[in-house]
Amino acid sequence: MPFHFREFLPPDEQADHPSLHGLAHFPDHLIGALLAGPKQCCKTTMLFHFAWHQARQGRKVLFFCNRNKMEELAATLTYAKRDAALERVQMRYLETSQELQTYASCMHLSESRPDCIIADDISSFLSGRMDRRAWDAELVKTLAFLHDAQMFAQSTDATSSDQQRCLLLISDTVSQDNPHSIFIFRRWLPLLLDITAGQNGFVLRTNAAVAERHSLPASCSSRMHYSLTAHCGLSLNNIEGAA
Numbered sequence: 001m002p003f004h005f006r007e008f009l010p011p012d013e014q015a016d017h018p019s020l021h022g023l024a025h026f027p028d029h030l031i032g033a034l035l036a037g038p039k040q041c042c043k044t045t046m047l048f049h050f051a052w053h054q055a056r057q058g059r060k061v062l063f064f065c066n067r068n069k070m071e072e073l074a075a076t077l078t079y080a081k082r083d084a085a086l087e088r089v090q091m092r093y094l095e096t097s098q099e100l101q102t103y104a105s106c107m108h109l110s111e112s113r114p115d116c117i118i119a120d121d122i123s124s125f126l127s128g129r130m131d132r133r134a135w136d137a138e139l140v141k142t143l144a145f146l147h148d149a150q151m152f153a154q155s156t157d158a159t160s161s162d163q164q165r166c167l168l169l170i171s172d173t174v175s176q177d178n179p180h181s182i183f184i185f186r187r188w189l190p191l192l193l194d195i196t197a198g199q200n201g202f203v204l205r206t207n208a209a210v211a212e213r214h215s216l217p218a219s220c221s222s223r224m225h226y227s228l229t230a231h232c233g234l235s236l237n238n239i240e241g242a243a
Contacts, residue, residue: 002026003033003167003191005224007053008046008204009236010077019239024219030191031167032150036174036182037195041202042226042234043171044073044120050169051118055088059115064100066124067093076233090114097125097142104145113153116167119146123172123181139184146170147188190214200237201227 006020035043044065051061063070070091094100100119107113119125126138146168153166170189174182186192192207204224211221222241226234 002028003030003169005204005222007050008035008224010049010233017236017239022219023222023239024217026191026216026220027214028165030214031154031165032147032189033167033169033191033193034182034185034189035169035171035193035195036185037171037202037204038197039173040228041195041197042228043173043195044069045234046204047118047120047169047171048073048077051089051116052083052086054116054167055085056083059088060112061089061116061118062114063089063091063118063120064094064103065091065118065120066095069120094125096127097138100125101142101145104149107149107152114166115153116169117146117150117153118168119170121172122170136181136184139181143170143185143188198225201225 003026005023009020035046037043047063047065048070051063054061070093092103094103100122122139122142125142126135130138150166150168168189170185172181172185182192190210192210194205194207196203196205202225204226206216206221208221210216218241222239224239225237227237229235
């Protein structure tokens with residue numbers, strides 16, 4: 001199942017905004033995505049909603065994240081406390097890029113392959129004491145390991161003739177004034193979703209260069225305006241470009 005804007009939103013927001021159904025899925029070949037934006041714009045919350053939507057469709061999710069941040073978030077989302085589908089979301093609490101690389105490299109030892117791999121705030125796994133060149137090299141190495149894990153999970157199972165499509169979704173804190181790392185991400189993640197500050201909150205949209213490069217339909221280039229609510233929540237204000 002390819003990416004769709006509505007999967008970044010909680011279930012109650014989908015019910016309140018039927019115009020979301022006028023948005024198209026992104027093309028099937030865009031199986032890797034970066035959710036990039038400033039600090040405190042609900043990136044982690046969006047990733048959790050995406051994981052929940054994937055699990056509701058019967059897909060297995062492997063989620064790399066910070067323990068404290070995720071436990072604080074999960075405690076505030078009421079649907080997360082009662083939905084059995086979240087049993088298909090496997091949380092892995094890691095601290096460093098080395099731990100992330102090790103886990104990704106051992107994907108072949110896992111009893112089951114994930115249908116979706118998510119890494120929240122990937123820069124937080126990298127040491128801030130490295131210089132720019134070393135930091136870039138470590139990011140490249142980590143992304144390469146995650147991409148290899150995705151390709152392994154997507155490879156044809158020996159017991160099935162069907163190829164399992166595995167999505168890779170990564171978030172990172174990226175400033176519009178310093179987009180340097182975007183060029184690194186683009187090698188492994190063809191779909192770039194930007195979050196920018198808006199008049200009354202934030203705007204989630206497809207990166208313009210990506211939309212042009214892949215000739216995406218207008219409904220994949222819509223802008224979702226949202227505002228922050230209490231307890232790490234978000235509220236959808238309106239959608240520009242929905243059918």
